[in-house]
Amino acid sequence: MIGKPRLFAPECESTQLLLLGADLPEGAVAVTDHQTAGRGRLGRTWVEAPGTAVLCSVLLRPPAERRAVELSLVTAVAVAEAVEAATGLSAQIKWPNDVMLNRRKVAGILAEMRDSVVVVGIGINVNQTREQLPADARTPAGSLRSLTGCEYDRDDVSATLFARFDQRYAQWLDRGLDGVFDDLGSRDFLRGRRVRVGDEAGTALQIDRQGRLEIAFDTGGHRTIDSGEVEFER
Numbered sequence: 001m002i003g004k005p006r007l008f009a010p011e012c013e014s015t016q017l018l019l020l021g022a023d024l025p026e027g028a029v030a031v032t033d034h035q036t037a038g039r040g041r042l043g044r045t046w047v048e049a050p051g052t053a054v055l056c057s058v059l060l061r062p063p064a065e066r067r068a069v070e071l072s073l074v075t076a077v078a079v080a081e082a083v084e085a086a087t088g089l090s091a092q093i094k095w096p097n098d099v100m101l102n103r104r105k106v107a108g109i110l111a112e113m114r115d116s117v118v119v120v121g122i123g124i125n126v127n128q129t130r131e132q133l134p135a136d137a138r139t140p141a142g143s144l145r146s147l148t149g150c151e152y153d154r155d156d157v158s159a160t161l162f163a164r165f166d167q168r169y170a171q172w173l174d175r176g177l178d179g180v181f182d183d184l185g186s187r188d189f190l191r192g193r194r195v196r197v198g199d200e201a202g203t204a205l206q207i208d209r210q211g212r213l214e215i216a217f218d219t220g221g222h223r224t225i226d227s228g229e230v231e232f233e234r
């Protein structure tokens with residue numbers, strides 16, 4: 001059951017650190033109001049103004065027959081659903097781990113694996129004002145508040161998130177990525193967009209059934225990539 005037990009720290013370095021070492025069951029979550037050393041993907045930092053965001057980590061023990069790398073996408077579906085439930089707007093998933101609203105990144109996901117344990121960290125920008133969001137992010141940042149003008153109860157957003165995640169994780173345990181594939185594909189932000197991967201430009205085609213991104217590169221040929229950073233034309 002995702003969300004039980006729920007560990008809360010008013011402030012911590014990173015919720016990713018609160019779940020390791022302790023003998024906790026699958027589904028345990030750590031939640032905080034502020035991180036002093038929040039971690040992003042690819043060694044980046046994740047910074048927020050205290051008390052404005054949903055910041056949490058979830059401990060999972062996926063079975064060996066499942067591909068744990070797919071968990072970022074499974075999580076992204078649950079995060080998108082929680083954002084949609086709060087705002088009433090459609091959210092998209094920018095492969096491999098961002099959730100977008102009105103072309104702005106409102107949430108990021110960081111899956112860290114150690115032995116057979118996966119700690120999935122989720123940061124949702126909820127009540128930041130425009131001034132409180134990073135101005136120089138690679139993907140333009142937004143919050144639910146900056147994009148809708150409304151403030152949200154962060155506990156409500158995280159309760160919906162854990163409920164949606166519980167359901168999506170069960171589907172993944174049962175059927176792998178196929179279990180969430182339709183709800184992922186229908187939210188694919190990059191599909192049909194001009195993209196750049198390193199020095200190469202092309203058009204994103206789709207997220208495939210293995211969770212990789214298919215791209216038609218301008219130099220010819222289709223290729224799939226299974227990790228990394230994809231920039232899109234604004």
Ligand code: BTN
Pocket residue numbers: 013014015016035037038039040041042044046054055056057097098107108109110121122123124
């Ligand atoms: C990214 O987009 O780069 C991923 C950001 C993940 C941020 C969350 S906030 C809660 C959890 N604790 C962390 O230190 N990072 C994740």
